[in-house]
Amino acid sequence: MTVIATESLSKRFPRVTALDRLSLDIGPGVTGLVGANGAGKSTMIKILLGLAPATEGRAEVLGLDVSTHGPEIRERVGYMPEHDCLPPDVSATEFVVHMARMSGLPPAAARERTADTLRHVGLYEERYRPIGGYSTGMKQRVKLAQALVHDPKLVLLDEPTNGLDPVGRDEMLGLIRRVWTDFGISVLVTSHLLGELERTCDHVVVIDGGKLLRSSSTSDFTRTTTTLAVEVTDSDAHPDGTGALRAALAAAGVALHDGVEEGLPGAGHILLLEAAGEETYDLVRDTVAGLGLGLVRMEQRRHHIAEVFRPETAQHEEAQAR
Amino acid sequence: MSTPAPEAAPGTSRIHNIGYRSYEGPRLGRAYARRSLYSQSLRGAYGLGRSAKSKVLPMLLAAVMFIPALIMVSISVYLEAKTLFWEYTQYAVFLQLVIAVFLASQAPQSVSRDLRFRTVPLYFSRPIERVDYVLAKYGAMSSALFILTATPLVIMWIGSMLAKMDFAEQARMFGQGLVSVAVLSVLYGGIGLVMAAFTPRRGFGVAAVIGVLTIPYSAVSALQGIAYATDNTGAIVWLGLFSPITLVIGLQNAFLGAPASFPAEAQVGAGAGAVYLAVILALVAACYGILMRRYRKVGL
Numbered sequence: 365m366t367v368i369a370t371e372s373l374s375k376r377f378p379r380v381t382a383l384d385r386l387s388l389d390i391g392p393g394v395t396g397l398v399g400a401n402g403a404g405k406s407t408m409i410k411i412l413l414g415l416a417p418a419t420e421g422r423a424e425v426l427g428l429d430v431s432t433h434g435p436e437i438r439e440r441v442g443y444m445p446e447h448d449c450l451p452p453d454v455s456a457t458e459f460v461v462h463m464a465r466m467s468g469l470p471p472a473a474a475r476e477r478t479a480d481t482l483r484h485v486g487l488y489e490e491r492y493r494p495i496g497g498y499s500t501g502m503k504q505r506v507k508l509a510q511a512l513v514h515d516p517k518l519v520l521l522d523e524p525t526n527g528l529d530p531v532g533r534d535e536m537l538g539l540i541r542r543v544w545t546d547f548g549i550s551v552l553v554t555s556h557l558l559g560e561l562e563r564t565c566d567h568v569v570v571i572d573g574g575k576l577l578r579s580s581s582t583s584d585f586t587r588t589t590t591t592l593a594v595e596v597t598d599s600d601a602h603p604d605g606t607g608a609l610r611a612a613l614a615a616a617g618v619a620l621h622d623g624v625e626e627g628l629p630g631a632g633h634i635l636l637l638e639a640a641g642e643e644t645y646d647l648v649r650d651t652v653a654g655l656g657l658g659l660v661r662m663e664q665r666r667h668h669i670a671e672v673f674r675p676e677t678a679q680h681e682e683a684q685a686r
Numbered sequence: 687m688s689t690p691a692p693e694a695a696p697g698t699s700r701i702h703n704i705g706y707r708s709y710e711g712p713r714l715g716r717a718y719a720r721r722s723l724y725s726q727s728l729r730g731a732y733g734l735g736r737s738a739k740s741k742v743l744p745m746l747l748a749a750v751m752f753i754p755a756l757i758m759v760s761i762s763v764y765l766e767a768k769t770l771f772w773e774y775t776q777y778a779v780f781l782q783l784v785i786a787v788f789l790a791s792q793a794p795q796s797v798s799r800d801l802r803f804r805t806v807p808l809y810f811s812r813p814i815e816r817v818d819y820v821l822a823k824y825g826a827m828s829s830a831l832f833i834l835t836a837t838p839l840v841i842m843w844i845g846s847m848l849a850k851m852d853f854a855e856q857a858r859m860f861g862q863g864l865v866s867v868a869v870l871s872v873l874y875g876g877i878g879l880v881m882a883a884f885t886p887r888r889g890f891g892v893a894a895v896i897g898v899l900t901i902p903y904s905a906v907s908a909l910q911g912i913a914y915a916t917d918n919t920g921a922i923v924w925l926g927l928f929s930p931i932t933l934v935i936g937l938q939n940a941f942l943g944a945p946a947s948f949p950a951e952a953q954v955g956a957g958a959g960a961v962y963l964a965v966i967l968a969l970v971a972a973c974y975g976i977l978m979r980r981y982r983k984v985g986l
Contacts, residue, residue, distance in 0.1 A: 413811055415810060415811070435715075435716060435813045435815070436813075438811060438812055438813050439713055439715065439812075439813045441811075442811075443807075443808075443811035445804070445807050445808070445811075447804055448803065448804060449803065449804045449805050449807060449808050450803060450805070451799055451800075451803045451805055452803070453736070453737060453740075453799075454736070458735070462722075462726060463808060463812075465718075465719065465722040465726075466719045466722065466723065466808075466809060466812045466813075466814065467713070467719070467812050467813065468712075468713040468714045468715050468716075468718055468719055468812075468813060469709070469711070469713065469714070470711070470712060470714060470718075473709065473711050473712075477709055480706075480707060484706060494737075510808060514709065514713070515708050515709035546705070546706050547706040547708075548706075548708070
């Protein structure tokens with residue numbers, strides 16, 4: 365079964381091409397749509413909701429053509445925008461009930477579904493208070509609730525973790541995972557951070573400049589592309605511990621990243637390398653021990669799309685940099 | 687440590703996580719959503735379904751609007767008068783400032799909030815379309831104004847019957863009055879929503895609506911006064927085309943049996959009345975068109 369299917373879908377504006385012959389086939393489950401800002405994610409959502417016509421190509425949502433069945437699609441699909449969209453002077457309950465009725469639910473069902481949905485997203489007593497007094501995390505939950513209240517078959521979540529602190533992010537990602545596993549509602553979630561989607565999604569689609577860069581299941585990603593950050597102390601024998609480790613690892617055949625992370629304290633002392641598998645971790649440990657250095661940290665780094673697609677995009681980026 | 691969850695004591699039954707329930711009931715679609723938005727907006731114009739604070743102003747203005755009618759009716763019944771002191775068609779004109787304040791306070795709350803807090807995309811990601819949203823909001827605002835302006839007329843008509851005035855004549859004038867305030871409600875509703883839809887900040891919206899309703903009226907009145915003083919009585923009628931309330935005054939003078947209310951008792955004839963009607967219809971159509979355009983750009 366296909367939830368979203370596009371066939372050489374293009375959207376051109378007078379000056380920019382937002383989507384460029386994009387063909388996708390997305391099944392049930394949680395799918396991440398990753399791209400930098402301006403990569404065409406929001407345009408894609410607009411087209412899928414039947415609110416903007418495609419310049420060429422076609423798209424189907426839940427087996428319905430977006431150009432002819434917009435209202436039917438919007439009845440079965442939920443949408444959570446990236447931006448703030450909540451009036452501050454009404455309570456979450458009043459607001460979500462109203463939105464449920466706007467989706468076609470009769471008054472009694474709207475109230476019942478609102479109570480259920482707000483409970484599922486984790487809003488309890490506070491749901492009777494005006495939204496203006498909510499924290500960012502609570503507002504995001506109300507936004508999610510209004511997208512789920514009419515029990516859609518699919519929800520489109522535009523950057524749901526935006527503006528959240530790390531704990532709030534993890535909670536929201538857990539909630540998104542449950543929308544599929546517990547509620548059985550398929551999810552298309554956009555983000556400009558691949559790392560956070562890896563843990564949540566079954567499938568990740570990466571677009572850049574409106575073009576499809578890659579579409580694959582998340583397990584493929586994590587296996588091939590883990591980046592390790594290693595920081596070591598200096599010692600008397602090796603005054604430049606990082607340099608010594610770099611040389612030793614390069615000699616052992618480990619793929620090292622040339623660049624250093626910018627903007628972080630001590631960034632110059634952090635070595636980034638590709639972990640091909642379990643053995644790389646052992647190799648780093650043994651090499652550090654062999655050099656007699658202290659291992660300060662060794663951690664997996666969250667990917668940025670540019671990193672993951674280095675082989676494909678490196679030339680493109682370099683060309684742009686010049 | 688694994689202590690079992692405390693069992694609910696007998697008699698205090700509690701529901702623990704009952705899991706997700708899917709919805710299999712009816713989905714009533716676009717027309718129902720449009721009706722729901724209409725009734726929510728209409729109720730909202732009187733503060734119903736909103737905070738206690740937001741009920742104060744609309745309720746107060748409604749009271750100010752209704753009380754003169756009640757007083758007039760009481761006196762008429764007491765004195766067994768043959769006619770009411772005010773014509774049905776004059777009531778809204780006399781109290782036009784109250785109507786303007788009502789519109790200026792409620793039009794922004796109806797449309798500016800959705801724009802300012804960017805709630806509009808949530809509507810358009812649902813079955814309703816732009817035309818449904820605009821029609822529901824326009825209809826609700828006009829209906830709210832009609833309730834405000836027609837209720838005093840109903841009070842007057844009931845009073846006229848209690849005072850045993852001529853039934854047929856009162857019924858005819860009452861009907862003309864209703865048509866007149868219906869025209870006023872649709873015209874004012876459109877103007878108020880257009881002004882509010884272009885001013886997401888509520889304070890500006892209030893000022894803009896008041897300004898558009900009162901400044902042209904003052905200007906038209908002044909120019910009509912000048913025309914009267916300089917014996918240009920012919921110009922008086924045509925000047926009335928340039929402010930919302932004088933449009934209604936002219937129309938009801940021409941077609942709805944209202945007495946001449948312009949300086950020099952200038953009568954609006956059938957020909958000029960047709961022009962008044964055309965301008966009103968054009969304004970209403972323009973308001974609708976502008977609102978439709980406005981929401982095309984808001985989208986998602």
